[in-house]
Amino acid sequence: xxxxxxxxVAATAxxxxxxxxxxxxxxxxxxxxxxxxPKRDGIEEIVDLAKVDRIQLVxxxxxxxxxxxALYRPYRLNVADIGNKAAQLHIxxxxxxxxxxxxxxxxxxxxxxxxxxxxxxxxxAELQEGLTAIxxxxxxx
Amino acid sequence: xxxxxxxxVAATAxxxxxxxxxxxxxxxxxxxxxxxxPKRDGIEEIVDLAKVDRIQLVxxxxxxxxxxxALYRPYRLNVADIGNKAAQLHIxxxxxxxxxxxxxxxxxxxxxxxxxxxxxxxxxAELQEGLTAIxxxxxxx
Numbered sequence: 339x340x341x342x343x344x345x346x347v348a349a350t351a352x353x354x355x356x357x358x359x360x361x362x363x364x365x366x367x368x369x370x371x372x373x374x375x376p377k378r379d380g381i382e383e384i385v386d387l388a389k390v391d392r393i394q395l396v397x398x399x400x401x402x403x404x405x406x407x408a409l410y411r412p413y414r415l416n417v418a419d420i421g422n423k424a425a426q427l428h429i430x431x432x433x434x435x436x437x438x439x440x441x442x443x444x445x446x447x448x449x450x451x452x453x454x455x456x457x458x459x460x461x462x463a464e465l466q467e468g469l470t471a472i473x474x475x476x477x478x479x
Numbered sequence: 480x481x482x483x484x485x486x487x488v489a490a491t492a493x494x495x496x497x498x499x500x501x502x503x504x505x506x507x508x509x510x511x512x513x514x515x516x517p518k519r520d521g522i523e524e525i526v527d528l529a530k531v532d533r534i535q536l537v538x539x540x541x542x543x544x545x546x547x548x549a550l551y552r553p554y555r556l557n558v559a560d561i562g563n564k565a566a567q568l569h570i571x572x573x574x575x576x577x578x579x580x581x582x583x584x585x586x587x588x589x590x591x592x593x594x595x596x597x598x599x600x601x602x603x604a605e606l607q608e609g610l611t612a613i614x615x616x617x618x619x620x
Contacts, residue, residue, distance in 0.1 A: 384537070384556075385540075385541045385544035385548070385556070389541075399526075407526070416562075418561070421555055421557075422583040434563065441563065443587075444587040
């Protein structure tokens with residue numbers, strides 16, 4: 339049974355599911371910031387995924403990257419598997435702009451700045467609409 | 480013609496080539512830290528690689544991760560495509576330990592601490608020996 343790590347639950351809002359990954363919005367209003375979490379129990383690192391899952395993961399990373407590009411026209415996408423604090427494999431995909439508050443530094447190991455309620459709802463809605471471009475994407479059940 | 484970005488040349492020592500990626504040692508003695516650079520001209524983001532190259536990239540990430548695990552027994556591997564300063568796709572793979580100098584913060588957006596000459600040569604030699612486990616790996620020509 340796949341269950342999302344409690345630290346990931348606390349930091350995110352659900353967007354939906356691709357075939358392999360649960361897709362979450364990280365709750366930091368400064369950046370369009372997705373997490374992709376492979377729905378596989380007990381996996382902490384990319385190297386521990388089955389080969390077929392690794393291939394699907396990189397495709398879903400590319401698909402989600404395409405959605406962020408289409409919506410936000412980032413200067414750069416930052417893609418990372420870190421997991422130093424949450425022991426469940428999750429891939430960050432962050433749309434970065436040269437005028438964003440932390441550019442050119444990385445966004446990790448920094449406090450989050452949370453959305454207000456309306457801002458979060460609007461960001462979730464625009465991302466969910468964009469993510470329907472991913473084959474097999476479904477909204478949260 | 481593939482040519483390594485000058486910022487990557489300046490920060491690294493060459494280890495060798497896998498079928499898709501040039502593999503470099505990042506010159507920071509605090510962490511076993513690899514860069515994988517797909518030998519494709521003009522590619523800045525994972526999403527811009529051909530699908531066949533993306534699949535090979537994630538396999539080479541897994542293979543290089545396995546080498547770091549075998550050599551250094553890390554608590555966690557940090558894997559990232561950032562590229563905010565060097566406009567050539569390169570994947571960081573960093574072996575992290577809970578007693579390393581920056582744990583649990585990320586290693587990026589920090590000054591490097593360089594190896595001395597003997598330390599660099601020793602690290603390069605042990606990694607090159609480990610990397611021969613990757614199918615098709617060749618030492619620098």
